[in-house]
Amino acid sequence: MPGREQGRATPSPDTGAVLAVRDLKIGFRQEGQVTPAVKGVSFHIDKGETVALVGESGSGKSVTALSTVQLLGDAARVEGSVKYLNREMVGAPEKVLRDIRGNDISFIFQEPMTSLNPLHTLEKQLGESLALHQGLTGDKARARIVELLTRVGIRDPETRLADYPHQLSGGQRQRVMIAMALANGPDLLIADEPTTALDVTIQAQILELLAELKAAEGLSMLFISHDLNIVRRIADRVCVMKDGQIVEQGPVEQIFANPQHEYTRMLLAAEPSGLADPVPADAETMVATKDLKVWFPIKRGLMRRVVGHVKAVNGATLSVRAGETLGIVGESGSGKTTLALAIMRLIQSDGPILFLGQDIAGWTSKKLRHLRRDMQIVFQDPFGSLSPRMTVEQIIAEGLGVHGIDKGQDRRKLVAEIMAEVGLKPETMHRYPHEFSGGQRQRIAIARAMILRPKVVVLDEPTSALDMTVQVQIVDLLRRLQQKYGLAFLFISHDLRVVRAMSHKIMVMRAGEVIEQGTTAEIFDSPKDLYTRALLNAAFAGAE
Template sequence: MAEQHPLLEVCNLSVSFQMEAECFDAVKGISFTLEKGQTLALVGESGSGKSVSSSSVMGLLPPNARIGQQSEIRFQGQDLLGMSEKNFRSIRGDRIAMIFQEPMTSLNPYMPVGEQVAEAIIHHRKVSKREAMESTLELFEKVHLPEPRKRLNHYPHEFSGGQLQRIMIAMALANTPDILVADEPTTALDVTVQAEVLNLLKEIQADMGMAILFITHDLGVVRHFADDVVVMCQGEVVETGTVEAVFTEPKHDYTKMLLNAEPKPGDLQHDQHAANILEVRDLKVNYILKNNWLGQPTEWLQAVKGIDLTLKEGQTVGIVGESGSGKSTMGRAIMQLLESEGEISFQGKRFDQLTSQQRFELKRNMQMVFQDPFGSLSPRMTIGEIITEPLTVFTDLSQRERLDKARKALEEVRLDPSSINRYPHEFSGGQRQRIAIARALILEPQFILLDEPTSALDRSVQLTVLELLKDIQKRRNIAYLFISHDLSVVRAISDEVIVMQKGAVVERGTPEQIFDNPQEVYTQRLIKACMLIDEDGVAA
């Protein structure tokens, strides 16, 4: 009788990265197994080695990575580390598929999304392009992409972050893999879509007997989605076991710290008599969907529908809503990154009444942290150059003075100042987000728009960043417009909450009014979905 092997065996995996004069050990001798139909979660803070471990399984490590000589990765008994790239390609995307953490950087910006998913199907199956496109349409319907047939021919930039993640999930499931490696698959998703996607993955797993290697920092999801958990810290495994055992009786202090790291509602005492710093009146943003043969627009999408907003000095207004609700579009319009209709006034000055030089001078006091840290950080610049770039544009400081301020900014966001000469690709997703926050803070602005600033951060670092933002706000009297799908984070930092749906405001009020006594059905549904994931698991 043939020996039965686990579906996936990882034994004594060590991974290091050669960086100029030094070698960095990212993963240090970890081991785990994955059986058919099992969901195993790799949990830990940013930089713990979770994503490096999953990339090793997929054979997607960068050229400067070195795998230890004693390391083994076996798929159904086959040695993956000793396999040729040609043979590995027949497994990758077919038998083992992956959902990446950052969908915008994983999709080709020059190809319609339907063609990209169909390409994955054609590569591994002997089907025509027409059959592949029909399969793609079925997958888009399964992952609840709005207007799936119409959007087959749309490009990645025409989708919200959550919609892009659903497209990546469809691509990963295209060839019904034996193992799905899910690297932070719900990071960019709002709570209602998160519940739908987790239900979808569970449903497909039950139908196919597919195993899932689930990499995440969201312990609320892990508790009810995974069967077993591996807790990682600084490249090492510190605790393993069933989810029930690890969550009810954690043994390692690090595991206990992760479980206790949950944003709590703060005691916010904002000065109601403070001056207005930002005023928005009847803000509208329209996108052209279709032109006639003369190039004249014939079809529009009203992404933002006449929104009013007032932000006072030192105040935080939280904006919540599902992906595609218009949150980020509104933020970009306020920051003058999109054309819009209506009035936008900052420090009492209307942008449409200012010269270009006056607008430039005003923008020193307006900074933004973008949702996608990898896309907003230049890969050709060191983080020291990235963080000091605003100082170069707006100040006359010497290079030494700029670098000194950059080191202090890195310390503020819990990053090693000595890493100032490293590049963005050498950092984890959470670390890159902290670099983006440091860049926004370095000019000491009076207003910062934060577009999903904690979406890529694990819970313990979220708490640190939130406390940092609160502390800086208290000391410098900065106003924040905080856009997020994470309701617990919004509740912890906001003085006022605005709920958006399909480009319009459906409800606004204090955090207590919105979260404890929501009036609108849509708001109630958002909060219920959040509670289902945080407390009772994946929604039924």
């Protein structure tokens, strides 16, 4: 394999383990106290084997992975043993660790945009690793970079060397991260939630690529995920983590067919199920569009003349009634969010937008203001949409003041009522967003929208960043609120399992075009378009 060093240690003839973790304990010092994060974890990874660490957020998966090459920082206290090819990593000299990091043990992280330098080209970023570990520069380095990009499926790699990360799609960026991880021919690849932020079709491609590379390069892999459907497709063995401990481990077939621990059974059962409640026959149409278009001009030349258009949405016709959910699916860049923003009159568009029978397409911002309380949105990342400087009470109540609908009412009482309704403890309203879990933050975002008693709610990937068990809770909450208040939902997601559980109707988009729409049963049971079939195959591959 290119880039391999000579004279590396070999696995122990007794264990054959590339990585052996024994009684690993990790704690973090804070204000004179040590908070335990990992509590006596033991597992091993053999040559050519993929071991998956699964569990919910906070279970200790990523901390365990980072401890393999001691990347936890000065606040961490690590005890126990982590051996890579019989060499102890706990307490190893920094020089030894530097030689192993990115060379013998490489990482692929969940969000490549946080790992790739936005100011450096692909050639420079890949070249740095090759120069550091192999001494390759100039034409030799360039040839190796082209070889790596070709290996991970980047088309015409010679033309992409000068590109920056923002010029690549999410799937392409993840492929570049994989190329960087493979650059020096590692023995062990650690993939930490590498597909969570990707569309289902891109997920399937990345999983297939990792499996191919593992077989071709003889790699061992530690695969970290909260998605058991993905784990089933890629892992040989599974370690289930809860509260810093491995509660169950074994071959993937055994864990899925006959789980022994209650927590494992709960994870396996944590999948949105059932169907959306029927919509009353006389339900009023809340929002409708006809041939809606959102075209962005392409301007070139000194005079910035319009030479064409990016057709982000090219003729979308839809209607959603009270108590009804329209699921909007498609890959990134298909126009899903753009369509929703146009319906909410947050971006310019062409074509009628009917809200309660009134065409609001030409309304001014001032005229729209009184409608804003009736049209709310819940975003994918609640931590990014909640102000870190405001308490939960201030966040949830902010809309009341903006719309002037709390006059003469006890604002704190209204906040307490809506918090209780979405499953939050009212006595925590004085806290700040960082003091809550991901699922709790999403409940805060839902409460902020629901306190205004809207009629239409856009849900833009509201569950994609959440653990499977929390996804189920949020889906149940949204269903309950919809049933109680007759809400019309526009539900945007790339997770077709959640879409099936939430939606009455589904619209499939690709490159700005609506290529198919119908009832949930029609789309899932009898998809007409090849692209819809590809989405469904990617989403449910490997499911039993």
